[in-house]
Structure formats: structure tokens, C-alpha cells
Amino acid sequence: MQETILNDLKMPYCPGCGHTVANKSMSKALADMGVHPLDVIVVSDIGCTGLVDPLLTCHTIHGLHGRAVALAMGIRMGLEHSDKKIIALQGDGGATIGLQHLLEAARHNLDLTLVVQNNMVYGMTGGQTSGLSSTEFKEPDRPESAVPGYDICALAQNAGAAYTARTFIGTDTAELWKEALSTPGFSLIEIVEMCPAYGMRKVQELHDTADYESVVTRNPRAVGLPHKAIGRSLLDGLKPIEHTCEAPLDGRLEIIVAGSAGEAIQSAGDLLSTAGITAGLSATKKGDYPITIGTGFSVAEVILSRQPIHYTGIDCPDIMIVISQDGLDKVRSRIGEHTLVIADAKLGPELEELAGPPNLVTRDFRKTGGSKGAALAAIAHWLQDNGFLPIEALVEAASRHKHGDKMKVIIDKAVAA
Amino acid sequence: MTTVNERMVFLDGSRLIIEAMARSGAGAYIGYPITPVNWLFAGAKQRIPIALEAPDEITALQWAAGFSSSGVFPVTASAFPGFALMIESINMSFMMELPMVIILAQRLGPSTGSATTGGQGDLLLLRGCISGGYSLPVFCPSNLNDCWEMAAASVHTAVNLRTPVVLLTSKEMVMTNQNMDISGLKEIERAERHMHEGNGEYKTYGVNGNLAPPFLPLGNDLHQVRLNASTHDMEGITQKNSPEALGNTERLKNKIEQSVDEYTYYEHDRDEGADTVILTYGISAEAAREAVDLLRASGESVSLLVMKTLLPVPPRIYELLSAYRHVVVVEENIVGLLRELLYGNRQHDRIHGVNKIGHMIAPREIAEGVRQCRKPS
Numbered sequence: 001m002q003e004t005i006l007n008d009l010k011m012p013y014c015p016g017c018g019h020t021v022a023n024k025s026m027s028k029a030l031a032d033m034g035v036h037p038l039d040v041i042v043v044s045d046i047g048c049t050g051l052v053d054p055l056l057t058c059h060t061i062h063g064l065h066g067r068a069v070a071l072a073m074g075i076r077m078g079l080e081h082s083d084k085k086i087i088a089l090q091g092d093g094g095a096t097i098g099l100q101h102l103l104e105a106a107r108h109n110l111d112l113t114l115v116v117q118n119n120m121v122y123g124m125t126g127g128q129t130s131g132l133s134s135t136e137f138k139e140p141d142r143p144e145s146a147v148p149g150y151d152i153c154a155l156a157q158n159a160g161a162a163y164t165a166r167t168f169i170g171t172d173t174a175e176l177w178k179e180a181l182s183t184p185g186f187s188l189i190e191i192v193e194m195c196p197a198y199g200m201r202k203v204q205e206l207h208d209t210a211d212y213e214s215v216v217t218r219n220p221r222a223v224g225l226p227h228k229a230i231g232r233s234l235l236d237g238l239k240p241i242e243h244t245c246e247a248p249l250d251g252r253l254e255i256i257v258a259g260s261a262g263e264a265i266q267s268a269g270d271l272l273s274t275a276g277i278t279a280g281l282s283a284t285k286k287g288d289y290p291i292t293i294g295t296g297f298s299v300a301e302v303i304l305s306r307q308p309i310h311y312t313g314i315d316c317p318d319i320m321i322v323i324s325q326d327g328l329d330k331v332r333s334r335i336g337e338h339t340l341v342i343a344d345a346k347l348g349p350e351l352e353e354l355a356g357p358p359n360l361v362t363r364d365f366r367k368t369g370g371s372k373g374a375a376l377a378a379i380a381h382w383l384q385d386n387g388f389l390p391i392e393a394l395v396e397a398a399s400r401h402k403h404g405d406k407m408k409v410i411i412d413k414a415v416a417a
Numbered sequence: 418m419t420t421v422n423e424r425m426v427f428l429d430g431s432r433l434i435i436e437a438m439a440r441s442g443a444g445a446y447i448g449y450p451i452t453p454v455n456w457l458f459a460g461a462k463q464r465i466p467i468a469l470e471a472p473d474e475i476t477a478l479q480w481a482a483g484f485s486s487s488g489v490f491p492v493t494a495s496a497f498p499g500f501a502l503m504i505e506s507i508n509m510s511f512m513m514e515l516p517m518v519i520i521l522a523q524r525l526g527p528s529t530g531s532a533t534t535g536g537q538g539d540l541l542l543l544r545g546c547i548s549g550g551y552s553l554p555v556f557c558p559s560n561l562n563d564c565w566e567m568a569a570a571s572v573h574t575a576v577n578l579r580t581p582v583v584l585l586t587s588k589e590m591v592m593t594n595q596n597m598d599i600s601g602l603k604e605i606e607r608a609e610r611h612m613h614e615g616n617g618e619y620k621t622y623g624v625n626g627n628l629a630p631p632f633l634p635l636g637n638d639l640h641q642v643r644l645n646a647s648t649h650d651m652e653g654i655t656q657k658n659s660p661e662a663l664g665n666t667e668r669l670k671n672k673i674e675q676s677v678d679e680y681t682y683y684e685h686d687r688d689e690g691a692d693t694v695i696l697t698y699g700i701s702a703e704a705a706r707e708a709v710d711l712l713r714a715s716g717e718s719v720s721l722l723v724m725k726t727l728l729p730v731p732p733r734i735y736e737l738l739s740a741y742r743h744v745v746v747v748e749e750n751i752v753g754l755l756r757e758l759l760y761g762n763r764q765h766d767r768i769h770g771v772n773k774i775g776h777m778i779a780p781r782e783i784a785e786g787v788r789q790c791r792k793p794s
Binding site for chain 1: 418423424425426427428432435436439445447452460463464465466467468469472473475476479480481482483484485486487488489491505506509513532533560589592593594595596599602634635636637638639640641642643644645646647653654655703704706707776777779780
């Protein structure tokens with residue numbers, strides 16, 4: 001005899017509860033289909049529907065209120081191509097709080113079946129109405145409540161479910177169960193039920209109250225599964241930086257490069273750091289930009305040091321390279337007495353008040369490097385002038401970059417200027 | 418000049434964390450986008466065999482639990498706003514005993530706060546996030562090398578103890594590039610779950626004297642698996658408060674606490690004769706290392722203790738701290754979360770804080786804090 005997924009213990013439900021009938025229908029359908037209990041995983045929600053969990057002979061996982069579908073999706077993706085049947089059981093309360101998960105499961109069309117046992121009521125907590133309650137179903141204390149419920153079958157269908165069905169307790173649901181369980185992809189059965197504790201006691205009363213229709217929709221489409229990749233090592237692809245030349249720097253140098261989004265400020269900071277490492281120094285770099293990264297300022301903070309760097313913060317930098325008004329507005333308060341400012345010529349008049357000679361150098365870096373190369377041109381100019389790093393370290397760093405040839409041209413022009 | 422075996426690269430902590438977790442056996446990464454974990458997500462998409470975008474953080478944790486229950490090790494990452502949404506599902510996974518790692522990258526709060534500003538404000542949230550007060554193991558990298566080693570420790574501890582583990586980091590750790598010779602990185606072994614073997618009786622939460630039960634995935638062909646987030650007996654059947662079920666719940670506390678010596682990580686830079694120790698964790702440890710150099714360079718004796726296992730608080734930490742007259746606790750918040758975790762709300766004459774928000778704490782500020790506490794009052 002076919003083993004069933006229900007053991008022979010008494011159901012824990014009130015006399016007349018629809019959940020008893022629905023669970024027996026599920027068990028019978030699986031037995032009729034010849035599915036062995038260990039080929040079934042039932043994911044149950046909090047609420048009366050989940051009380052069936054101890055009676056099940058299949059694999060079970062009893063989670064949180066409203067999250068059964070999301071959990072079932074994770075299991076399905078974890079088991080990949082397994083043909084195990086995954087069934088999520090929820091009430092109307094769980095479907096309301098977890099509505100997003102239901103839509104997501106339908107959208108992905110993962111191979112699982114969700115059963116929503118809609119008795120229009122939170123039966124464990126005092127008979128409150130849910131988002132799936134009929135307008136005709138009244139709470140004793142709030143008889144005026146008549147907000148229409150969600151049509152979850154329509155929602156799931158629109159979201160991409162392969163199969164949806166709504167049926168009423170008391171009708172023969174065996175064929176619906178079998179079709180749902182054998183449909184590849186996401187299937188949903190909504191069973192409109194009675195809650196004898198807070199609702200109605202007769203099937204006719206249920207039909208009088210429920211303002212939903214029985215429906216079946218089919219939407220054959222490809223079954224979803226996560227893409228599985230052979231992950232590439234995140235370290236093997238990093239090209240080691242050779243220490244090929246020497247920098248005269250003895251201590252620590254803190255540099256801020258400031259400009260606007262789209263002006264390759266972060267790449268300039270990376271290049272300067274790489275040049276430092278090429279010359280045997282330690283380097284750190286962090287970016288600062290608004291959360292909308294395509295507009296406004298872009299600031300790179302670079303530290304070069306003969307010693308290992310632990311603390312990566314900069315208060316008042318030794319060097320500040322500024323190539324746009326956005327950048328200046330962001331960093332002007334950090335210019336200190338000792339800060340050497342190297343700026344685009346257009347910012348000169350404003351900077352003269354803040355820094356002033358001999359701590360201010362201005363050139364038309366935009367002319368030398370264009371908007372995307374101005375920061376690099378300013379860095380090259382500064383290195384040429386001060387010799388903290390050999391210029392070949394910067395050229396070497398540029399040669400590692402995908403736009404290295406263009407960068408080298410800018411470095412050459414800046415050095416010659 | 419470069420030596421033969423050296424592999425000097427320029428990289429960020431996110432890359433090391435994801436690579437270390439992949440080598441430890443992470444099979445799935447489920448993320449919902451949030452700054453500052455963007456680089457973790459980007460790295461995971463290249464490295465972890467299954468990398469998914471969830472529609473929200475509750476879903477992310479539920480998917481993670483689903484993967485874990487079917488035998489795939491999941492990782493997710495978020496900042497406070499997303500982590501807050503995950504908490505109920507972390508409790509679920511804790512109760513079901515599903516191993517996973519949640520990377521929490523701290524940023525300036527409260528609430529949305531400032532997404533691109535660092536912070537260290539979430540420690541007590543982790544201490545209290547499991548209802549009942551149970552600890553999750555929490556690891557905290559204090560530099561790039563720790564990003565590698567603590568990421569691996571997180572996965573291994575999660576697998577060994579069958580529990581969610583949090584890797585607590587911060588914006589500055591996962592979004593700052595630094596040079597590093599990666600030839601010195603330790604080899605990482607893949608973490609293997611302790612599986613139930615054979616056809617004998619299997620109870621999902623039967624431990625046979627061990628701290629954590631052996632694992633079988635949902636859907637296996639031999640034994641029924643019953644996972645349960647409600648109070649349950651050893652079979653996994655919901656119970657109100659039966660002795661067996663309460664015993665099982667008590668075991669969840671014991672398995673984390675009794676094994677803490679096996680996953681206690683710290684760095685103790687002891688200065689013989691020092692009466693003061695700087696105690697810190699995470700990003701503030703880097704500034705503290707420079708503060709120690711500053712103080713010692715000027716002839717001032719000081720020790721440093723960096724906690725890398727934050728929760729449960731390792732007893733070894735108290736042993737080490739007891740040797741000092743002054744403890745200066747450095748953390749990037751203005752409340753003193755680590756101070757409160759270790760010493761409660763009561764003021765102690767020997768416990769001092771160096772605290773700040775909005776910017777990293779600088780080495781000179783820590784050095785000043787040490788000098789202040791040693792001044793006669």
C-alpha cells in the first residue's frame with residue numbers, strides 16, 4: 001500500500017475546520033500519484049495551517065509567519081534539479097504578510113506548489129480579518145470593515161505563475177491537486193475554507209459569504225532555476241605589482257585628489273597608489289563620493305608611506321590636487337597651513353585666498369589632460385616638480401591600465417609642459 | 418625590490434572576505450543591494466557558484482535558510498537597515514540550526530544614517546538580536562589579513578556549530594584599497610558538515626552527547642528531516658515547554674558558549690610593565706596600532722588588545738584585561754558599546770573610553786585618551 005504523508009494521528013483542528021479536509025486532500029493526491037513521503041518537503045507557516053507539521057511523514061520545515069514561500073524557494077534553489085515535490089502551506093494571514101514572496105515565487109516560476117488555505121480569518125489571535133477576507137465576511141467587533149480582499153490567484157497569474165486555481169472546501173479537489181503538483185513551475189491553489197471558531201459552520205454559508213469565483217489558469221513557461229557558475233578566484237586575476245624603482249620618501253605622505261564625477265578621480269588615485277607600490281612604498285586609497293555616483297564631487301584619499309600603513313584616515317593632507325569646483329567645494333575645509341595645493345587654473349582666484357603662494361600651484365590641467373585626464377596630468381606635474389616618486393613609477397602604473405596608452409600620453413604632456 | 422615569492426597587490430577587504438568564504442565552502446550568496454556592501458556583492462557575483470539578488474532582506478535570509486537546509490552553505494551581507502529586517506529570520510535559522518554567515522558592514526546610524534560614512538554602532542544589536550539573549554558567534558576583522566582569516570573562521574564556526582554566524586565589519590574595512598603581499602595568506606580548508614551516516618535511527622536534533630546535531634539535508638532519501646523554528650523536541654516536533662524541548666533550547670546556548678575557546682581570536686601586543694591597555698576591535702584597531710607606536714616612541718608604556726571574536730565574550734579576554742590598571746576602550750560610537758558589553762552601565766574608575774562618530778578615530782586621539790586616563794585626578 002502506498003505510504004501517505006499524513007500519519008494516523010488525529011488532526012489538531014476544531015470540528016468542521018476546512019484545514020482537516022484540505023490536508024487529507026493533499027495526502028490523497030500525493031498517494032494517488034505514487035509519490036513517496038521522502039520525496040516530499042512540506043514548508044509550513046505559522047498559524048493554524050502549520051499545525052499539521054507534526055502529523056507529516058515527509059520532510060518538514062516549520063518556519064516563520066508569512067515566509068513559507070520564500071523559504072520554499074531557497075530549498076528549491078538549493079536542491080537544484082531534484083524532482084522532490086516542495087509544497088508550501090499558508091493561511092490567508094501568512095499570504096497577506098508574505099505577499100511579496102508569493103509574487104516573487106510566481107515571477108521566478110520555481111518548481112513548487114503553494115497552498116493558501118483561506119478561511120478569511122486569523123483564527124489563533126481572535127478572528128481578525130486578513131488581506132484575503134471577503135467583503136461579506138465581518139469581524140464581530142468591526143462589522144463595517146468591507147475593504148475588498150486581494151485576488152491572489154490573479155496576482156500570481158500576472159506575476160507569472162504556471163498554474164493557479166481557486167476552489168472551495170467541500171468540492172472535489174483531487175484533480176486540482178494533481179494538476180498543480182505535476183505542473184512544472186510555480187503553482188498556487190487557494191482553498192476557500194470555513195473557520196468554525198470565528199466564521200461560519202455550513203458550506204452553504206461559506207458560499208454565501210465568499211465573493212470569489214472558482215478559477216483555474218494555466219501559463220506554461222520555462223521553469224526558473226538559479227544560474228550556477230564556476231567561480232573564478234578573486235586573487236588569481238590580480239596582477240602583482242613589481243617593485244621596480246625607488247622613491248626618496250622616508251615618512252608618510254597624505255594626498256587628496258578632488259574633482260567631479262566622471263573625471264576619473266578614482267582611477268587617478270589608484271594609479272598614484274600603484275605608482276607608490278611600484279616604488280617600494282605602502283599605499284592606501286579610499287574613495288568618497290555622493291551616493292548618486294554619477295554626479296557631484298569625487299574625492300580619492302591616498303596615503304603613501306615608507307612604513308606599513310595602519311590608520312587610513314587623512315585629516316589635513318600634505319598634498320591636495322583639485323581639478324573642479326565640485327571637488328574644491330568638498331575639500332576646501334581640509335586645506336591646512338602646510339598643504340600644498342595643485343589646482344586647475346580656473347580655480348586659481350578662489351584658491352589664492354585659501355592657500356596662496358608658495359603653497360599653491362595652478363596650471364591648465366584640463367588643457368593637458370582633458371576632463372578625464374586632468375587629475376592624472378596634475379599628479380604627473382606634481383611628481384615631476386617634487387620628485388616624491390620617480391615619474392617612471394607612474395608610467396609603469398599606467399601601463400597596467402586598460403587605457404594605459406592614453407594615460408602615458410597625458411603623463412608625457414604634463415611632464416613636458 | 419620584489420622578492421621571488423612576493424605577490425604584492427592592491428586590494429580591498431571585500432575581495433578577501435568573499436574569496437576566503439568561497440574557499441571555505443560558501444556555495445550561495447544572496448544579497449539585497451545596500452551600501453557599503455556593494456563590493457562584497459560584486460565579488461560574490463564573480464566568485465560564489467550561485468549569486469542571487471533577493472527582492473528584500475527578509476527574502477535574502479529565507480533563501481539563505483532554504484539553501485542551508487538543503488546542504489548548500491549560504492552567505493549574505495548587509496548594513497544595519499537590512500540587518501534589522503533579517504533579525505526574525507536569523508532567529509529562525511538559529512533555532513533550526515542552519516549554518517550561514519551574515520556579513521554586517523557597519524555605517525553611521527541611527528536609522529539610514531549616512532550610507533558612505535563608517536561606524537561601529539551595531540555590537541549590542543548583535544548581542545541582543547536572538548530572543549532569549551543567546552549569543553551568535555560574532556567575528557570582527559581588524560585588518561586585511563583578518564578579512565581573510567576571520568571570514569574563514571566564520572564559515573568554519575557556522576558549520577561546526579550548525580549556527581548562523583555574523584562577520585562584523587565596517588565601511589572603511591570593506592571599501593578601502595591597500596597594498597598587501599598575498600603570498601603570505603594562510604591556506605584555507607573547506608568546511609565540511611558533520612553528516613549523519615548509516616541507516617540507523619535519525620532524529621533531526623538528536624546530538625548523542627555532541628554540542629550540535631549531525632546534518633542531513635531536506636529531501637534526502639533515507640531519513641525524514643524535520644526542521645523547526647518553534648520550540649521543539651529532538652525529533653523536531655513543536656512543543657510548548659516540555660522538558661525535552663527546553664533542554665534542546667538550552668543546548669543552543671551551551672553549544673555556542675561552551676566551545677568559545679575553540680574560536681577565540683585576539684591580538685595581544687603586550688608591553689611588559691604597562692599599566693594601561695588599549696582595548697578595541699575592527700577598524701579602530703588600525704588607528705590603535707599607530708597610537709601604540711606613537712606612545713612607545715615617546716617612552717610611554719602601553720599594551721594593545723584587539724578582539725577578533727566579539728561574541729560570546731571570550732573568558733580569555735577578561736583574564737588578559739585583569740592584568741591592567743587602566744583599560745581604554747576605543748570604538749567609533751559615542752555610547753561605548755564594547756565598554757557596556759564588558760562592564761555594564763556602571764562607571765568604573767579604571768575603564769575609560771575614546772569615542773567619536775562621523776570620522777575614524779585618529780591615532781593621536783587614542784594616544785591622548787591614554788595620557789588622560791593616567792593623569793592623577
